[in-house]
Amino acid sequence: MKIAFVGKGGSGKTSLSSLFIRHVAGRGVPVTAVDADINQHLGVALGLEEEQAAAVPPLGGHLALIKEYLRGENPRIGSAEEMIKTTPPGAGSRLVRLDEGNPVFDACARTVGLGGATSARLLVTGPFTADDLGVACYHSKTGAVELLLNHLVDGRDEYVVVDMTAGSDSFASGMFTRFDMTFLVAEPTRKGVSVYRQYREYARDYGVALRVIGNKVQGPDDVAFLRAQVGDDLLVTLGHSDWVRALERGESRPFEALEESNRRALAALHATADAAYERRDWERYTQQMVHFHLKNAASWGNERTGTDLAAQVDPAFVLRETSGAGRGASPQLA
Ligand SMILES: Nc1ncnc2c1ncn2[C@@H]1O[C@H](COP(=O)(O)OP(=O)(O)OP(=O)(O)O)[C@@H](O)[C@H]1O
Numbered sequence: 001m002k003i004a005f006v007g008k009g010g011s012g013k014t015s016l017s018s019l020f021i022r023h024v025a026g027r028g029v030p031v032t033a034v035d036a037d038i039n040q041h042l043g044v045a046l047g048l049e050e051e052q053a054a055a056v057p058p059l060g061g062h063l064a065l066i067k068e069y070l071r072g073e074n075p076r077i078g079s080a081e082e083m084i085k086t087t088p089p090g091a092g093s094r095l096v097r098l099d100e101g102n103p104v105f106d107a108c109a110r111t112v113g114l115g116g117a118t119s120a121r122l123l124v125t126g127p128f129t130a131d132d133l134g135v136a137c138y139h140s141k142t143g144a145v146e147l148l149l150n151h152l153v154d155g156r157d158e159y160v161v162v163d164m165t166a167g168s169d170s171f172a173s174g175m176f177t178r179f180d181m182t183f184l185v186a187e188p189t190r191k192g193v194s195v196y197r198q199y200r201e202y203a204r205d206y207g208v209a210l211r212v213i214g215n216k217v218q219g220p221d222d223v224a225f226l227r228a229q230v231g232d233d234l235l236v237t238l239g240h241s242d243w244v245r246a247l248e249r250g251e252s253r254p255f256e257a258l259e260e261s262n263r264r265a266l267a268a269l270h271a272t273a274d275a276a277y278e279r280r281d282w283e284r285y286t287q288q289m290v291h292f293h294l295k296n297a298a299s300w301g302n303e304r305t306g307t308d309l310a311a312q313v314d315p316a317f318v319l320r321e322t323s324g325a326g327r328g329a330s331p332q333l334a
């Protein structure tokens with residue numbers, strides 16, 4: 001299951017992603033956590049020391065390796081240089097499974113202990129620089145994540161949780177369509193809600209499942225505001241959490257000590273994410289990646305690579321859980 005946490009800066013994306021990751025991992029479900037946010041804080045929110053978090057090798061720094069690996073034997077992709085972030089898999093491409101090792105995980109993934117026997121696999125895009133933002137979308141660090149998501153054949157009881165920006169880049173590249181469920185974190189403010197409105201417009205056009213998580217809610221007026229602005233898209237609300245605050249002070253409390261109401265909220269998120277499995281449609285998923293690839297090819301990719309990137313599309317290919325070679329026996333983290 002691919003789950004995104006998006007929202008306005010400072011709304012609580014990283015905090016809630018990290019709580020959700022702990023919750024899901026605590027249920028024995030293998031979790032891959034991906035930090036694709038401008039501010040790279042997920043590692044620390046999962047309990048790493050700053051130096052440990054900074055030492056996680058960034059996906060953005062291994063783009064050549066990622067492209068070379070995913071390209072595999074796909075005859076439609078002449079070289080890794082001709083692969084852009086939206087290049088879709090086709091016959092011969094290497095697909096990624098969460099329960100199988102691969103050179104990308106070997107190079108970049110780190111296992112983060114979450115207390116007891118619980119852990120998650122962590123991947124990070126790397127810190128963003130001024131070059132990554134704005135019009136130069138092909139510089140985007142999230143390109144590595146997009147390529148991985150487009151080559152990922154994930155099953156029901158394995159989670160990828162991405163902490164990401166709700167930026168225009170994810171709309172242009174189509175990254176926002178790559179998730180079974182998108183949780184938009186919104187504070188009960190007009191700005192918080194305006195990010196939701198923008199996201200909803202894109203989401204609607206592409207059938208993206210979007211639910212709002214109200215955060216830092218202080219009372220009934222806040223809940224009423226969110227309900228009035230967001231309607232039925234509002235899934236749960238979380239109030240101030242002393243547990244999250246303590247984490248911010250560098251104190252690690254056992255996850256069991258998280259407030260009961262917030263634990264219930266996380267259980268609701270998990271149930272909602274799980275339920276999204278039934279609505280999976282791999283054909284539509286594949287069509288959407290082709291759609292965004294053709295768009296990106298025409299707007300900058302063809303010019304940049306000097307090739308006709310539309311020729312990379314394999315018309316007969318549909319990404320599926322059963323694609324490619326046989327499945328590994330049981331889900332486990334590498
Ligand atoms: N429910 C909560 N209770 C207490 N503090 C919270 C809660 N949610 C978020 N915070 C605090 O608010 C601040 C911003 O949260 P967080 O870093 O998770 O937001 P973000 O959306 O990831 O921000 P950024 O856009 O900077 O990445 C942090 O100091 C965090 O500890």
Ligand SMILES: [Mg+2]
Nearest residue numbers: 014037039041
């Ligand atoms: Mg963050």
